[in-house]
Amino acid sequence: xxxxxxxxxxxxxxxxxxxxxxxxxxxxxxxxxxxxxxxxxxxxxxxxxxxxxxxxxxxxxxxxxxxxxxxxxxxxxxxxxxxxxxxxxxxxxxxxxxxxxxxxxxxxxxxxxxxxxxxxxxxxxxxxxxxxxxxxxxxxxxxxxxxxxxxxxxxxxxxxxxxxxxxxxxxxxxxxxxxxxxxxxxxxxxxxxxxxxxxxxxxxxxxxxxxxxxxxxxxxxxxxxxxxxxxxxxxxxxxxxxxxxxxxxxxxxxxxxxxxxxxxxxxxxxxxxxxxxxxxxxxxxxxxxxxxxxxxxxxxxxxxxxxxxxxxxxxxxxxxxxxxxxxxxxxxxxxxxxxxxxxxxxxxxxxxxxxxxxxxxxxxxxxxxxxxxxxxxxxxxxxxxxxxxxxxxxxxxxxxxxxxxxxxxxxxxxxxxxxxxxxxxxxxxxxxxxxxxxxxxxxxxxxxxxxxxxxxxxxxxxxxxxxxx
Numbered sequence: 001x002x003x004x005x006x007x008x009x010x011x012x013x014x015x016x017x018x019x020x021x022x023x024x025x026x027x028x029x030x031x032x033x034x035x036x037x038x039x040x041x042x043x044x045x046x047x048x049x050x051x052x053x054x055x056x057x058x059x060x061x062x063x064x065x066x067x068x069x070x071x072x073x074x075x076x077x078x079x080x081x082x083x084x085x086x087x088x089x090x091x092x093x094x095x096x097x098x099x100x101x102x103x104x105x106x107x108x109x110x111x112x113x114x115x116x117x118x119x120x121x122x123x124x125x126x127x128x129x130x131x132x133x134x135x136x137x138x139x140x141x142x143x144x145x146x147x148x149x150x151x152x153x154x155x156x157x158x159x160x161x162x163x164x165x166x167x168x169x170x171x172x173x174x175x176x177x178x179x180x181x182x183x184x185x186x187x188x189x190x191x192x193x194x195x196x197x198x199x200x201x202x203x204x205x206x207x208x209x210x211x212x213x214x215x216x217x218x219x220x221x222x223x224x225x226x227x228x229x230x231x232x233x234x235x236x237x238x239x240x241x242x243x244x245x246x247x248x249x250x251x252x253x254x255x256x257x258x259x260x261x262x263x264x265x266x267x268x269x270x271x272x273x274x275x276x277x278x279x280x281x282x283x284x285x286x287x288x289x290x291x292x293x294x295x296x297x298x299x300x301x302x303x304x305x306x307x308x309x310x311x312x313x314x315x316x317x318x319x320x321x322x323x324x325x326x327x328x329x330x331x332x333x334x335x336x337x338x339x340x341x342x343x344x345x346x347x348x349x350x351x352x353x354x355x356x357x358x359x360x361x362x363x364x365x366x367x368x369x370x371x372x373x374x375x376x377x378x379x380x381x382x383x384x385x386x387x388x389x390x391x392x393x394x395x396x397x398x399x400x401x402x403x404x405x406x407x408x409x410x411x412x413x414x415x416x417x418x419x420x421x422x423x424x425x426x427x428x429x430x431x432x433x434x435x436x437x438x439x440x441x442x443x444x445x446x447x448x449x450x451x452x453x454x455x456x457x458x459x460x461x462x463x464x465x466x467x468x469x
Contacts, residue, residue, distance in 0.1 A: 005304050007338045009066070011167065012327045013316040016046045020056055020067075022320040025420045025462050027331030030066035031056075032099060034316060035090060038071040038083070050089060057093045069095040072121035074102050084112055091116055097141065110139050117141045122169065125178050127153075129160035136164050142309065143167070148178060151299060151364045155306045165309040170300065171326050171351075172314020174291040174362060176202040202291065205270035221266050221276055295359035297347050300333040321387050321464045324418055325354050352384035353416075353466055385416055385466040388442075389449075394459035400432060400450035401459060409467045410441040417454050418464040424454035 012023035014031040023031050033056065036048040047053045053069075060067035069090060073079070083105060091098075091113050098116060100106050101123035109116055119142040120126060120135050127146045135143060142165035145154060149168075158166060176184075184201035207226040266276035294314070296303075303311060311334065313326045329347045336344060351359075388409040393402035409415070411431055417424045431439040432450045442449055453459060 004340075005338055006307060006309075008304060008308055008334060009167075009310040010327065010330055010334055011068075011310050011312040012323050013172075013313060013318065014047075014056070014323075015316040015318075016320075017052060017056055017059070019316075019318075019320045019323050020060065022462055023323045023327050024060070024063055024065055026324045026327040027420070028065070028313075028323075028327045030068060030096070030310070031060065032068040032070055032312075032316075034070040034072075035087075037079070037086060038073050038075070038105075053090065054093050057095055061094075066096040068097045068099055068119060070099040070121070071105065072099050072101040072123050074123070075105065080104070080108075084108060099144070106138065106140075114139075119165075119167065120144060122146060129157045132157055132161045132164055132166075136161070141165060144169075144312070146178065147174065147294070148363050151302050151306070154303070154308065158306050158308065162307075166307075167310035167312055168303065168308055169294060169314055170296040170303070170311045170330060172294055173357075174294050174360070176291050201269075207268045207270075209266040209268060209276060211266045211276075226268065292358040292360040293356040294362045295348075295351055295356075296361050296364055297329060297333050297351065298343060298345075299361060299364050300330065301337040301343055304334065304337040319387075321390070321418075322354055324420075324462070324464055325351065328418070328420070328423075349384055353386075385468050387464060388415070388467045389465040391453075391459075391463035391465070392448075394453075395450060398432075398436070398450060399452065400430075401453050401463070403449050403451060403465060405442050405447040405449060406445050407467070408442060408444045409465075411439070414468045416466045416468065417457055418466060419457055419461050421458075421461060424457055426454040 009029045010027060011030045011032060012028035014020035014023060014033045020031050020033070033047045033053070035053070047056060057067045071087070075083070087109070091109075096117065097119045098109060099119045099121050100109065101121035106118060109118060118140050120140045122144045124135075124144075125146045125148075126132060126135070126143050127149060132143050143161075144167040145157065147169050149157075154166070154168060209221045209226045210224055211221045268274075268276050300311065311330060313323070313330065315322055315326070329351050332344065333347055336342070386407055388407045389403040389405050391401045392404045394400075395402060409428060411428055413428045415426055415428050417426065428451065430452055431442065433439050434448065434450075439449055453463070457463065
């Protein structure tokens with residue numbers, strides 16, 4: 001009988017202790033969190049407080065789970081001066097590894113704390129097996145591979161480097177440049193992505209102007225209507241659609257590779273009218289504007305077969321509900337793959353319950369569809385279901401769960417109760433307020449209501465409630 005494939009680690013994001021606990025409850029084997037001064041997530045990060053970080057690491061270890069600390073910025077000189085002093089108390093807490101990208105910081109850690117395991121961040125953009133071999137020679141235990149690799153390339157690296165742990169992203173936001181190396185945020189707001197303060201400028205509202213070169217060598221916009229964001233422009237007509245397809249062709253490398261070519265484009269950001277920025281391209285194309293989110297759950301079986309050591313979910317600034325649904329889905333996909341069960345396509349639909357900018361499987365299949373940039377919306381919208389509440393307590397006398405309301409729902413709505421032990425569906429037949437009075441409609445957030453849990457659900461489990469839409 002052939003041996004069962006190795007079970008990869010499921011690695012989830014954690015911006016708070018609550019998020020960490022939720023990730024573990026819904027199936028994660030490990031979490032990663034950032035030290036704000038030295039990671040790419042400054043906002044929404046409670047682990048900047050040393051006592052919170054110490055509590056998180058201790059709690060993870062007590063549960064038999066792993067806790068990785070992110071220190072993956074590309075620092076300027078000023079941050080080098082305090083790095084070792086700042087990191088000393090953190091290393092003393094014994095995180096299971098530091099996730100790092102900068103060679104200088106890595107050298108400092110290797111010299112000061114040679115026993116500390118280091119995982120190479122995706123920010124290092126490792127795309128080939130020669131790089132993996134190099135990083136192994138300087139003591140790196142695990143390589144988080146670039147998001148820009150295909151499944152076949154991941155397999156080739158695995159075969160060439162069997163002794164090195166490999167980690168890949170399977171879910172979450174994608175950058176419109178090689179991960180973390182976009183210049184838009186620094187250009188617009190002087191907040192640099194690789195210093196932890198990216199403003200996600202790629203997701204703002206842009207319009208595209210056709211332009212041409214003048215005899216003097218300048219770039220001048222043509223006197224035609226710009227190609228706008230469809231959410232502002234309404235339905236895209238035939239003529240606009242054709243022009244948008246042309247623009248997308250340029251963005252995928254099909255147009256001129258320099259401003260002296262036959263077609264020139266200018267970009268205008270919504271809050272900066274009149275400031276027209278030329279789009280410059282190289283032989284690989286131009287990748288500006290908003291990327292769809294990564295969802296690679298359908299490729300978990302292949303990644304398990306390849307022998308990838310860790311499957312990673314992006315999203316340290318997201319909500320506990322996000323990490324609950326994502327961890328739950330990928331946990332099932334991993335367990336099914338290892339057990340030899342076929343992929344459950346319902347998992348694709350369940351992930352539609354998360355807010356996203358639309359989904360793509362990224363570069364894993366080298367784009368089976370030409371539509372890779374999300375031109376239709378730059379904000380998160382939910383498809384299949386909407387989070388409406390979180391269970392925060394249980395009134396034993398009334399036999400009802402206390403629910404902190406997140407969004408509108410009403411009596412008669414079909415609900416999904418998202419639980420670590422398995423989700424349940426039920427109709428909202430009984431909703432009460434604090435006084436025990438029946439409530440027909442809960443208008444929205446900022447309220448608490450009480451309702452029964454479905455049969456088999458334990459009040460001791462974390463529970464999120466979603467309304468089917």
